[in-house]
Amino acid sequence: MQTYVSLVKFTQHGLQSMKEKGMERAEMVKHHAKTLGGKLVQAYYCLGEYDVVAVWEFPDNKTAMKAAVMNAAMGHIQITTMPAVPRDEWKTLLKESLGKR
Numbered sequence: 001m002q003t004y005v006s007l008v009k010f011t012q013h014g015l016q017s018m019k020e021k022g023m024e025r026a027e028m029v030k031h032h033a034k035t036l037g038g039k040l041v042q043a044y045y046c047l048g049e050y051d052v053v054a055v056w057e058f059p060d061n062k063t064a065m066k067a068a069v070m071n072a073a074m075g076h077i078q079i080t081t082m083p084a085v086p087r088d089e090w091k092t093l094l095k096e097s098l099g100k101r
Contacts, residue, residue, distance in 0.1 A: 001038075001039075001058065002058060002060065002061075002064075003041075003055065003083070003084045003085075003086065004056040004057070004058055005053065005056075005081070006054040006056065006068065006079050006081040007050045007053060007079070008052035008079050008080075009049075009077065009078045009079075010051045010077055011075065011076055011077060011078060014076030014077055025076050029074075032070040032071055036067050037058070037059050038057055038059070041056060041057055042054070052077075064081055065081070
C-alpha cells in the first residue's frame with residue numbers, strides 16, 4: 001500500500017452543518033476509503049490554514065484520487081491529496097539519483 005497525505009479545509013457549508021452532521025461525515029470519509037481498498041491511518045485536527053491533516057493508505061494513485069473526489073463531493077470539505085514517500089525510501093532514491101551516501 002502507498003501512503004498519501006491530505007490537507008483538508010472545511011467549507012462554509014461544512015462548518016455550518018458541523019453540529020448536526022460532523023461525526024456522520026467523518027465516518028463516511030473513512031467508509032469511502034475502505035470501500036475502495038484503502039484506510040485512514042490517522043487524522044489530525046489543526047489550527048491554521050488547514051483544518052485536518054489526514055494520512056491514508058491506498059493501493060495506487062487512481063484509488064486515492066477516487067476517494068478524494070468522493071469525499072469532496074459531499075460538499076463539506078476541500079481536499080488536496082498527495083503521495084508521500086517514507087524517509088528511508090527517499091534516502092534510497094536520493095542515493096540512486098545523485099550517487100550520494
